[in-house]
Amino acid sequence: MPLVTMTVRKPKTAEFKDAVLNAVHDALVESGVPQADVFQRVLSLEEEDFRFDARYPDAQSDRNQDFVLIEILWSVGRSVKIKKKLLESLMNRLAAQGLNPENVMVVFKETSWENWSFAGGRLIHT
Template structure:
């Protein structure tokens, strides 16, 4: 049940916003083994003067921040990072221009349907 935010500079995506979002969704499916219907991805584009990036990064530099339940294995995280690099390469984004930040939280700190997620059968495994 990750919540994902993609942030990048305006101008290089054009009319491919939904395609980028879907590519990140596919990477989440492959890496974290979440169900197909588990979708929560936002894309924010910033003017060039509203986002500074490390030296040597290209115009497609992006930060992907994924808030997710604690418990994924290092192998799952490796799968996710590799899947993001593979999916985004189709848009000309080099792996060196992708920064992924995982923010892990306990299920009791995530509210769904008016309840903490720890009290709900989520229908999928977190410890993949």
């Protein structure tokens, strides 16, 4: 049910994108998302189309060309505790891959259950 969107500046290798997306998915599974629930997309943008501040609001080092914006759209209802646990797991996984966690921004977006139609126009959560 989570829809993960990763936005990066071009160019990024398939290995870079796989490492980040796999880390996100593994952290989501650890937080209770089913293993088979994989819906991910990558937006690779030119520098002029993906702008960001190097330090806003509390980055401890400058963001660089490997900055990653991760948006997780999922159903409403997860606690702050679950989100913090997911973030900790994700940052540890990314750091293990050699990506500086200060270069990663995560945005959680929540929607109600009745806003998902997974296939065929069926609203299975209504």
